[in-house]
Amino acid sequence: MKVFDLKEMEPEEKTEVFYNVDEFNTRLIKLPAGGKIPTCDMDSYVLFYVVDGKITVIVDGEEKKLDDGDCLVTEPATLSMKTEEGAKILGIQISKS
Numbered sequence: 311m312k313v314f315d316l317k318e319m320e321p322e323e324k325t326e327v328f329y330n331v332d333e334f335n336t337r338l339i340k341l342p343a344g345g346k347i348p349t350c351d352m353d354s355y356v357l358f359y360v361v362d363g364k365i366t367v368i369v370d371g372e373e374k375k376l377d378d379g380d381c382l383v384t385e386p387a388t389l390s391m392k393t394e395e396g397a398k399i400l401g402i403q404i405s406k407s
Contacts, residue, residue, distance in 0.1 A: 339399040346392035355404040358382045363397025
């Protein structure tokens with residue numbers, strides 16, 4: 311068992327994988343004010359949990375706004391993300407088997 315304090319963790323880079331096994335990987339994403347993740351095609355299931363801040367996520371052309379504590383789960387899709395004020399997000403990619 312491992313416990314991670316996401317509120318206290320600070321990734322060394324924009325996105326940092328902190329737990330990785332064959333079935334899934336877990337990363338902490340830190341976006342500065344005005345930051346974004348460009349459009350990418352994901353071949354895995356994805357879960358985003360907003361630890362701090364507000365983000366806008368576009369999944370297959372559908373836009374959703376997420377605040378602190380919100381969680382989005384999606385099947386493999388094309389997605390992008392942006393924030394106006396900055397955000398810290400937990401991202402989990404789950405292998406499609």
